[in-house]
Amino acid sequence: MKTAIRPQPGIMDIDLYQGGASHVDGLDNVIKLSSNENPLGPSEAAIKAFRDASYDLHRYPTSDHSRLRQAIAGVHGLDAGRIICGAGSDEIIAFLCQAYSGEGTEVLHTEHGFGMYRISALANGATPVEVKENERVTDVDALLAGCTDKTRLVFIANPNNPTGTMIGLSEIERLANGIPKQAILVLDGAYAEYVEGYDGGAALVDAHENIVMTRTFSKLYGLGGLRVGWGYGPAHIIDVLNRVRGPFNLSQAAVNAAEAAIKDVAYADHCRIENARWRNWMADALAEIGVPSDVSCANFILARFKSKSEAEACDEYLKTQGLIVRRVVGYKLPSCLRITVGDESACRRVVHAIRQFK
Ligand code: PMP
Numbered sequence: 001m002k003t004a005i006r007p008q009p010g011i012m013d014i015d016l017y018q019g020g021a022s023h024v025d026g027l028d029n030v031i032k033l034s035s036n037e038n039p040l041g042p043s044e045a046a047i048k049a050f051r052d053a054s055y056d057l058h059r060y061p062t063s064d065h066s067r068l069r070q071a072i073a074g075v076h077g078l079d080a081g082r083i084i085c086g087a088g089s090d091e092i093i094a095f096l097c098q099a100y101s102g103e104g105t106e107v108l109h110t111e112h113g114f115g116m117y118r119i120s121a122l123a124n125g126a127t128p129v130e131v132k133e134n135e136r137v138t139d140v141d142a143l144l145a146g147c148t149d150k151t152r153l154v155f156i157a158n159p160n161n162p163t164g165t166m167i168g169l170s171e172i173e174r175l176a177n178g179i180p181k182q183a184i185l186v187l188d189g190a191y192a193e194y195v196e197g198y199d200g201g202a203a204l205v206d207a208h209e210n211i212v213m214t215r216t217f218s219k220l221y222g223l224g225g226l227r228v229g230w231g232y233g234p235a236h237i238i239d240v241l242n243r244v245r246g247p248f249n250l251s252q253a254a255v256n257a258a259e260a261a262i263k264d265v266a267y268a269d270h271c272r273i274e275n276a277r278w279r280n281w282m283a284d285a286l287a288e289i290g291v292p293s294d295v296s297c298a299n300f301i302l303a304r305f306k307s308k309s310e311a312e313a314c315d316e317y318l319k320t321q322g323l324i325v326r327r328v329v330g331y332k333l334p335s336c337l338r339i340t341v342g343d344e345s346a347c348r349r350v351v352h353a354i355r356q357f358k
Contacts, residue, residue: 027322033340033350034326036161036191036300038222040274040343042257043267046223049260053253061252071259072230078202082238085258087249089190089216089229093155094120095241096186096212096231100152101126108146108154110138112163112332114188117155126152136163136294136302136333140171144178154179157188159195162328162338164296172201176208184237187213190229191298193220193268194275202232209234219299220271221261226254275299279341285351289358300340303354308334314357321353 041047065085073080086092097120101107106129107121118128131146133139138156147154154175159166176185185208189200192215205211212233218224228250231241261268283293283301293301305311311327315337318325326338339350 027320030322030324031342031346031349032324033342033346034324034338035224036219036298036340037224038220038271038275038299039341039346040222040271042222043261043264045264045267046221046257046261050226050253050257053251053256056252059252061248061250061255063247065250065255068228068255068259068262069230071262075262075265076199076202078232082232082235084231084233084238084241084245085250085255086229086231086245087227087254088218088224089188089214089231090116091227091249092214092229092231092241093117093186093188094123095244096153096184097121097124097126098244099240100184104150105152106148106150108143108151110143110156110160112136112160112328113155114157114161114190117153121153133163136160137165138167138171140167140175140178143175147178147180147183149180149182151180151183153184153186155186155188157190158201159191159297161191161298162300162326162333162336163294163302164191164298164300165294166195166297169201169204172211173204173208176204176211179210181210183210185211187211189213190216190219194272194299195297196272196276205232205234209236212237217258217261220268220275221258222271223254223257223261226251226257228254228258274343275341278344278347282339282341282347282351286354289351289355291354291358300338302328302333303337303339305335305337311335311337314354317357318350318353321349321356323350323353325350 069080069083072083093116101121101124103125105126107126108129109117110133111130121128131142187201192198192200201213205213212231214231217228286303291303293303328336328338
């Protein structure tokens, strides 16, 4: 047997994608509210584009994703030349760690930050450094204090997963201005589309040489199963990322569906409005029965129970009711359950079940 050069923990060791199950043995009519998917699914136009791609399955996909990049640039008012597409934003995160971290370097992330930052850092031999949050909110002072001359990447998600909380653009700018010269700030905007009027930090990317923004089609656009994400950054960084990207990293079906999805602005608006409506309803209804949550800007809420044992018991009870929610990544927030905002009937069902549990 050969020995790996860098045997490191991977997703099989870290409780990141667990809870992704979509069934409970012996139960029908199960609702999965554990992976922050869009319960309304993708736009009809995206489904049609995906199906139409089946006529050309013998062809390799385009390698530069130029039509998709143009479509993204058009909708967001960006420079298409500084966009890179990946198999989910996970792949953009991986490219960043591959290109900019390695042995002897450090990758900063917040204590309740998304688990792929740590996994990608470890996979490249870098040391992930976890920084405290302030009451489940990204703490810029703590991140700045955590930087050293070894720091190469600083990851924050805004809105953050699993907390749902956000920090303002002026705080992000303070962070970009304060990190060491050799470091890049990565602004993960997987949930940015849920925040009306928020550009995910695109204007800050344009104004700085050290910020990269990542985005995804997996959340608001309902295409998690197709794996499409993108990054936007200064030309010199996007150029480097394109050098670690494989030529055919996305299937044509995925590229075509994503292009159709981003052009269907009316459907995206509809999904954003429905999400906000049922998220706020669910948060208020749970607060009334003694389960508060932080103000969420995304498509999930982090419901806070009195103790770890109460959260665990509630999770088990919800399973018996055919409702799958998420105990939080690595159980770092053991008294919380993260609940994706479903459609109206799913939200009513989960609130009803938690009320019965209480
Ligand atoms: N960033 C955050 C904060 C996420 O929550 C997720 C998915 N859960 C991702 C990135 C990765 O999403 P994808 O690879 O599907 O684009």
